[in-house]
Amino acid sequence: MSPSFGRGAMTNSWQDMQNSECFLIAGSNCAECHPIAMKWVNRARAKGAKVIVVDPRFTRTASQADVFAQIRPGTDIAYLGAMINYYIENRLYDEFYVLNFTNALYKISKDFGFKDGMFSGFNPETRKYDYASWAYQLDAEGKPVKADSLDDPDCVFQKLKTHYSRYTFEVASNITGIPVAKIKQIADTFAAAKPGNIFYALGMTQHTTGVQGIRCYAIIQLLLGNVGKAGGGIQALRGEPNVQGSTDMANLNANLPGYIPYPTNQEKTLNDFAAKHGSVQYKPIVALLKAWFGANATAENEYGYQWLPKNNPANMPIQPQFFSKMEEGQFKLLLNWGSNSTVSIPDRKLVARGLSSLEMLVVADIFNTETAQFWKEEGLNPAKIPTEVIFLPAAFVYEKAGSMTNSSRLVQWKEVALKPLNDCHPDLDMLDHIFKRVRALYSGSNDPKDEPILKANWDYGDHEASALKVLQELGGYNDTTGKPIAAIGEYLAAPIGTVSTGCWVYAGVTPEGKNLADRRGNADPTGLGLNKDYAFAWPGNIRVLYNRASCDAQGQPVDSKRKLIWWDPVQNLWVGNDGPDVVDKTKGPDTPEGKIGFKQNPEGVGRLFAATYKSGTVAPEGTAAVVPIRGAGMTVDGPMPEFYEPIESPTANLLHPEVQSNPCAKIVSKEFGNPDEYPYVLTSYGVVEHFCAGAITRNIPWLNEIAPEPYAEISKNLAHKIGVKEGDEVEVSSARGKLVVRALVTDRIQTLKINGKDQETIGMPWSWGFASLSPGPSTNNVTMNACDPGAGTPEYKCCLVNIRRA
Template sequence: MTEFLVKEGVKNLHHKGEKLITTHCCYCGMQCGMHIRVNEKTGNVVGVEPRYDWPVTLGKMCPKGVTAYQTVDHEERIKTPLIKKNGQFVKASWEEALDLIESNFKRIQNEYGKNAVSVFGGVSMTNEKCYLVGKYARAVLGTRFIDYNGRFCMSSAAGGFMKTLGTDRGSTLPWPELEHTDCFFMAGSNTAECHPTSIQWLWKARDKGAKMIVVDPRETPTARIADVHLDIRPGTDDTLASGMLHLLIEHGYVDETYVSARCNNFEELKASVEPFTAKYTAEVTGVDIEKIEKAAHIYGRSPRSVVMFARGIEQQSKGVDNVTLYTSMALLRGQIGKFASGVATFTGQGNGQGGREHGQKADALPGYRKIADPKAVEYVSSVWGIDPKEMPQAGVSAYEMFDEIEKGEIRAMHVICSNPAVSAPNLTHIWNGFNKLDFMVVSDFFLSETAEFADVVLPATSWAEDEGTTTNLEGRVIRIRKVKDPVGESKPDWEIMQLIAKRMGKGHLFPYDNPREIFDEFRLASKGGKADYYGITYERIDKEDGVFWPCPSEDHPGTPTMFKDKFGTEDGKANLPVVQYRPSDETPTTDYPLYLTTGRVVFHYLSGSQTRRTKFLMEQCPVPYAELHPELASQYGLTNGQKVKLTTKRSDMILEVRLTKAIRKDTVFVPYHWGKELAINQLTNAALDPVSRMPEFKVCAVKMEKA
């Protein structure tokens, strides 16, 4: 076991009979620093201590991070392979499970072609594993059908950044600089609940006089501390951002020198936002005109400002448009590439940044190369040791893979570290797809809702039982350290893929003995790409508390601040967009008169597969609920705690009512961390953004009736 024990200054955290191993939390993109407490005799994980010297979170942890260790030795961990017989899972040996996988994958591909087997990945894994998922799908299985759960999380941010800035890195500045920011413009992010340990930086800045503007249909804990809360009508972010751009131009807040030297398309953008006056913006968004104008003046006059956003603006069928428009606010102000200024998106999953850079996306190869680029295919093929002609073409997005199942094109699927049976939209379609597959394999460490559909479940290790790296929301590559040996017969995902590769006659492509060897290969595979990790080593990460990509050589300092001199586009200039308002795919009608939107709560994480198995977290929030304004509830004769039936064009479900004045009167909010009959994604809309293929989780039309 590789151990990295805590520094001299924090030895007082030791408990007798225990050792501390330094690592990072397994949950969100903050990747909070922590010391895991391990019993020296049993080797079991028994607790956690915050890491006060971690520069991003400075010892802060949220309820999920404090309890994350409790899932490692949880009684519900899968400890042996499981095979479904007569509808029931029975324990099996690895040989039995691998025999079944080999025979079915080979049979299906022989009968229907290579693409009949698909891979659905995830980004709650290390960079090493995420990189191998892409190689496993393309070089071992030879399938073009690979995508991942980041399609439901970060894809619109990625698409928007690529269109405007030419490079997709979630934050253009390092997080500690936020303390020196003068204005935060936050859209679609309930940071106080979703990324609680980031709030300290906002408070430090507020203590120095910084202003804060929050865009959200709900008066969330984040919105309550804002100077201006823009209580937007769901699905109208493009109008609000266009209105802000209009006002920045109208009031002379544009940094003309910066825009002239570093941006394309300003005159076209200016013409496109001309109709978006404060009056028109207020009419479309439902926000008071005075608040819109106040927000524009605060943001426009701030010397240092950061535009921050998250899933609220991204999980829409026009999420990429939203990102390009909000990003353009920072460009017009000349803020990107400067100290304590720029744009940042709050990464949802722990490795949401790194996991999308190195080959899990349907159209991407390591280093953020495009699979449609022959030179990229030739280079990555040379690293992998395959003929470029063997590289499959681009596949389809995560949700669209279930359309391919429906058409009979995909007959088998290997799901790795993901739970789309909860996290995908229009879940009936997803569930029907799983049932239609000829064969299904799931690698996980709990029997998730997705795993229940599988024919074979392979026991994977938890984050504390393997080594590797992740990339946090800043773009800082950090180390995850092995804390204990795997429980039972569980194996790391990289080793599982290696075993299947050998069975498929491709073992020579997976010659690894440890994650460091994988990391060194993927450093090489990323070399020269937009997301260049070549100069990052385990030793540098330990010494420097993480290294920011791009880092093209070992003597390169890394890139904490992006775009100081040029952008990632061909000509080095940012591309300002021309975007016209278009409504969401669904807006309220007579039959479905309300907006439905979804989101997180502080006590749960994504599909809840881990947090719903943590006693304390479940005690705090055991079931989902429908959050309503009291005036809306009274129209339906509803009181707090009563049951309500919500119905969309896709399905219906019954939930408990929770009354609050902190929400628009035309909107219902439901958290999404539960599965089966409690999964709100039964109701959400799968309308896809034309660029990112992100489903429209955040906006759909719903009708409500007393249950």
């Protein structure tokens, strides 16, 4: 979503779902995996909203649908491309919105091209694109040239039209297995009832084309004018309780907290960093360095920029690649907090090989996970595994104070409810103790390499670390006033180098004497579910992102029933029921700033075509560099989504057989199967009773009673073909491994017609492993480690398997 809208976050909230007139739920079984979504969907349904569900299986969510389509896993872009084509050809788009809030009119460089499945700029050696030709035509000042009408052959709108003209309903049907009439029904239903809302989860992201699938959603929502509106938007139903927060805090190799790009060895100085990433990233990184190094961060020493480890772009492994780096000998120590890779990584035999190559593994978790006990797995010889393992028992969510950020960016605080069980400790304490001990070991060192440890600002209490003190570091301080930052506006207005914040998007969460994440005002005077006084939503307590786009040219709401914000000409101010997501609250709709609906994008509009672009040439304060203000978020595998078959696919790519799968995909697994040996498509999924890798839920007796073991869900046709009945044991195998589970013979999966041939899908839940109260075989024995080139998410949702009676 970030290359489309400027921020990667879910646009609206759970409560806002009650405002929708139509839902497209595709890539999410929210009735099981996010039951809270279904509560609000049902509230909208009670008022007449329509629900469309697209899924490889007839799920519990599908059982609530007005329109259900069963799809071959990994082919979503084909039918979504057909929807885009249909909306353009039949002028079903919102013309005012498209003209004012998207880059539809922007003219694209003559150098841009697309042929036979490849965009211009591909380097076959690196398997990467050079974005240079995915550019706008620029005027003398470096600003994009806009066309006079949507008919201009150079404009984005026409590029879109040409690109998707190949995506007819018939082609889409042959690829996906969804009948032509059903695709048309989906397209018509979704365009007819506005505001329309799209949900996705891992069903959409766990593909080698995951990012581009979400880009299709963004294009559809921008064409229909559904972004920035109550009841509209795109809801990324994220997978873990604090995955939004942990992403905000940059538990990822390419970011620092607050989505600051991680410095690489090409940015030798802070000025180099600013020149590359724009002045817009300069202030956050200085504020972060001040939070990390306190008084030791000064303008003279580049605020400690040199103390940060720099990435080498040639060696930036993502989590699924970590285990290869262990096996190859680079990593010798893994510190592992609350995650269970031994169950959760695809083609998981690689994990044990990696962990066995370490000198030490440290695991902090609630229960003794498969990862901590990897050396106990059947088939391994512990005597030959030299890894030292230390397990740290962690306090559970209600045994510690702190905040978590839910899917809709809502930062909620909780106090300690219970003392930690046994001798368990919060992870916060563990981190505090470990850092202080490491610092003590380096005490007195004069080696420059030890400066970041010795000069760090790390003071969260003497014995037990205080979570509130950490939250206050995120909320930030203003050197000028000597007080905590009161609101994000104060941070934005402050001169560079005068404010510190550990994560600038959280700036203002802890004004003096307050903790806005702990607010409990649950009134909802508008009936729109905004609940503005409940906890704190980043940024700046905005509940519906991009809400400027809910207004017309005069700055008044286009939907009188769902008013979010508006321009008040008397006060000369943007005001409203929600926090206005505008550049400047005092700049009216007749000013250039006041027209901007997507302020995080350098163009200020939503991006139908993800062009490379940097705006402005203003130098940041305190630097000599002349740098762009803001760079655009990019999709690494194309400026417009293109359909590619999954890495393991039962059929040829109908659009361009010579470019079968995503040419940029990151391939980690070594073994791949073909459809002759492995004719069926496996899709893995979760069930309501178990959570992710099951480390917690498989230790909860109530849940184990309801869902004791994994299984393979197959159609009646396939059951007949391989001669099994419900409850029989079957062996599911791929080129990478196998496992034995019981068969669930069901109508929930039907045989599909793909490219004229019958195709079977197999569904398997994946939350089991060899340890816990309720052990079971792991589906990730057979899945494939091949990742989306942009997000790095593995293609768990489709691989080729065989199945036979065990």
